[in-house]
Amino acid sequence: MLPTERISYxxxxxxxxxxxxxxxxxxxxVIVNVEEWDAKLPMPRTVLTPPAGGxxxxxxxxxxxxxxxxxxxxxxxxxxxxxxxxxxxxxxxGSALSAYPAIVEAAKARRWEFMGHGFTQRNMQKVENxxxxxxxxxxxxxxxxGRRPRGWLGPGLTETWETPDLLKQEGYEYVADWVxxxxxxxxxxxxxxxxxxxxxxxxxxxxxxxxxxxxxxEYYYRAIDQFEQIYDDAGDSARVMALVVHPYIMGAPHRTRxxxxxxxxxxxxSDVAFMTGEQILDWxxxxxxxxx
Amino acid sequence: xxxxxxxxxxxxCEYSAIVDRPPLKLPGGARMVVWSIVNLEVxxxxxxxxxxxxxxxxxxxxxxxxxxWSWHEYGMRVGVWRFFDLYKRLAIAPTLSINARVCEDYPRxxxQARDAGWEFMGHAYEQGPxxxxxxxxxMIQRSMQVIEKFxGKRPVGWLGPGLTQTFDTPxxxxxxxxxxxxxxxxxxxxxxxxxxxxxLVTLPYTVELNDIPMMLVQxxxxxxxxxxxxxxxxxxxxxxxxxxxxxxxxxxxxxSGQPFRIKYLEAIYDYVNKHQGVVHWNGEQILDWxxxxxxxxxxxxxRNGAAKNCRHQSADRGRRILEE
Numbered sequence: 001m002l003p004t005e006r007i008s009y010x011x012x013x014x015x016x017x018x019x020x021x022x023x024x025x026x027x028x029x030v031i032v033n034v035e036e037w038d039a040k041l042p043m044p045r046t047v048l049t050p051p052a053g054g055x056x057x058x059x060x061x062x063x064x065x066x067x068x069x070x071x072x073x074x075x076x077x078x079x080x081x082x083x084x085x086x087x088x089x090x091x092x093x094g095s096a097l098s099a100y101p102a103i104v105e106a107a108k109a110r111r112w113e114f115m116g117h118g119f120t121q122r123n124m125q126k127v128e129n130x131x132x133x134x135x136x137x138x139x140x141x142x143x144x145x146g147r148r149p150r151g152w153l154g155p156g157l158t159e160t161w162e163t164p165d166l167l168k169q170e171g172y173e174y175v176a177d178w179v180x181x182x183x184x185x186x187x188x189x190x191x192x193x194x195x196x197x198x199x200x201x202x203x204x205x206x207x208x209x210x211x212x213x214x215x216x217x218e219y220y221y222r223a224i225d226q227f228e229q230i231y232d233d234a235g236d237s238a239r240v241m242a243l244v245v246h247p248y249i250m251g252a253p254h255r256t257r258x259x260x261x262x263x264x265x266x267x268x269x270s271d272v273a274f275m276t277g278e279q280i281l282d283w284x285x286x287x288x289x290x291x292x
Numbered sequence: 293x294x295x296x297x298x299x300x301x302x303x304x305c306e307y308s309a310i311v312d313r314p315p316l317k318l319p320g321g322a323r324m325v326v327w328s329i330v331n332l333e334v335x336x337x338x339x340x341x342x343x344x345x346x347x348x349x350x351x352x353x354x355x356x357x358x359x360x361w362s363w364h365e366y367g368m369r370v371g372v373w374r375f376f377d378l379y380k381r382l383a384i385a386p387t388l389s390i391n392a393r394v395c396e397d398y399p400r401x402x403x404q405a406r407d408a409g410w411e412f413m414g415h416a417y418e419q420g421p422x423x424x425x426x427x428x429x430x431m432i433q434r435s436m437q438v439i440e441k442f443x444g445k446r447p448v449g450w451l452g453p454g455l456t457q458t459f460d461t462p463x464x465x466x467x468x469x470x471x472x473x474x475x476x477x478x479x480x481x482x483x484x485x486x487x488x489x490x491x492l493v494t495l496p497y498t499v500e501l502n503d504i505p506m507m508l509v510q511x512x513x514x515x516x517x518x519x520x521x522x523x524x525x526x527x528x529x530x531x532x533x534x535x536x537x538x539x540x541x542x543x544x545x546x547x548s549g550q551p552f553r554i555k556y557l558e559a560i561y562d563y564v565n566k567h568q569g570v571v572h573w574n575g576e577q578i579l580d581w582x583x584x585x586x587x588x589x590x591x592x593x594x595r596n597g598a599a600k601n602c603r604h605q606s607a608d609r610g611r612r613i614l615e616e
Contacts, residue, residue: 178362
């Protein structure tokens with residue numbers, strides 16, 4: 001299905017008001033992306049291109065740069081989640097569950113939500129059997145946590161024309177690849193509709209640090225600008241803000257402090273609800289418009 | 293134009309130094325014009341996206357590109373409504389550079405702009421380089437017709453998608469009834485260029501005070517839009533003591549309509565509006581003023597070489613602008 005067949009255009013100003021529980025004005029969800037990069041393949045992102053260019057294999061420097069995130073960076077960021085009592089959402093490659101069991105255990109101990117994020121970190125359009133990839137990812141998450149994931153984020157947000165159909169058929173209840181709104185929306189699929197929850201490519205350390213090459217503090221300033229505007233907008237109807245981090249990027253020592261400072265500011269507002277994706281989903285299923 | 297090769301830019305307009313022209317004059321004590329242009333586009337999901345905020349892992353671009361399609365779609369669902377609020381509060385009716393297909397795919401947005409009195413400027417049928425159009429002439433005619441049908445008024449202005457033109461484009465535009473274009477960012481003042489179908493006016497659009505180069509190409513911090521615009525404004529405002537200046541600002545809802553950027557756009561107007569003698573005009577208002585000026589100038593002395601040569605093009609419009 002074309003995107004425009006899955007969802008009709010709708011201006012945000014003309015929908016029934018959404019109201020969050022306990023007088024909250026807006027919701028914030030924080031997604032940590034944990035990936036496993038296969039050393040035998042080209043690296044999904046690179047911090048340093050090889051002398052004279054090209055993409056030599058193995059690419060040890062960039063593989064190691066990413067691995068640092070799971071060995072060191074994740075644990076640095078975890079302290080911030082604990083300090084500010086942020087319920088985390090782990091968007092995790094299926095293969096990363098067995099590669100990084102300590103991260104899985106830390107997330108389980110804190111009752112974080114596990115979200116499917118591709119079995120491996122590659123474009124979904126290059127995955128040989130997409131349905132199998134989606135199902136296998138749910139299987140390993142269930143094996144590790146006892147629960148099948150309810151949410152899905154494509155690696156790099158990539159989708160084929162069928163992805164939402166397959167996700168719904170495989171039991172997922174929401175997807176985050178569609179960054180087209182400040183509120184959850186319904187997407188039609190070949191069977192029943194699926195919810196999309198607002199994710200972000202812009203308040204996302206991949207875009208800001210690896211593509212746009214901003215200095216570390218931009219993550220903080222952009223997040224606060226985003227927060228203040230959405231907080232203001234949400235006076236009319238509840239809105240959702242997403243904040244996305246990768247341990248190998250914001251978990252680097254020179255960047256982590258800017259991630260922490262965001263919560264020093266946002267936590268001062270008592271009417272901002274920190275939620276997981278599935279909490280936002282359940283709220284929307286209860287109080288939002290019925291599935292089309 | 294049949295048979296003759298298309299003109300290159302230098303044949304359309306001779307070089308002219310701004311210091312060698314008599315100053316134009318703005319009415320009513322104004323010294324500077326601010327021209328705001330909002331760009332609305334349709335990104336067809338079956339094609340590669342016009343811009344990407346996030347290239348796919350390992351950089352391999354494949355279709356469909358849902359992440360970047362939905363990033364642009366956010367501008368239409370959410371971002372543009374921040375623009376509508378801003379311009380309503382300021383009582384400014386900007387120019388809307390609009391892919392004609394927006395009138396078909398997003399009538400709600402186009403209606404809002406029409407009802408708020410924004411000027412509709414042709415901006416191709418949908419977003420993509422004009423070089424790739426199989427029938428450019430027909431696309432231009434179609435774009436003008438779709439907008440005319442939607443608003444009841446044929447647009448007088450045109451901006452190529454990404455400012456793109458082929459050597460033939462000015463002829464096609466003049467034939468379609470376009471009076472001014474924004475693609476030639478080569479001056480602080482309007483100029484006249486010649487086409488085989490009569491003259492076209494160029495208005496000083498901008499590829500620098502424009503959120504695409506600043507945010508998507510040069511990757512500046514959000515507040516850079518404000519800083520750069522203030523720097524431009526300060527300089528142009530100082531120069532406008534001696535001759536009127538026009539400053540344009542070009543924005544897109546999927547970029548400047550993002551929550552973390554909108555306040556810098558709002559702050560631009562707070563700053564600019566503290567200054568005396570600044571008027572907010574749309575493209576058609578600037579065109580009308582310039583035509584009046586050119587008419588006056590034409591009766592006493594030539595404004596520039598292009599104008600002189602354009603007089604010999606026998607198109608009706610050329611006579612009206614330049615020889616009355």
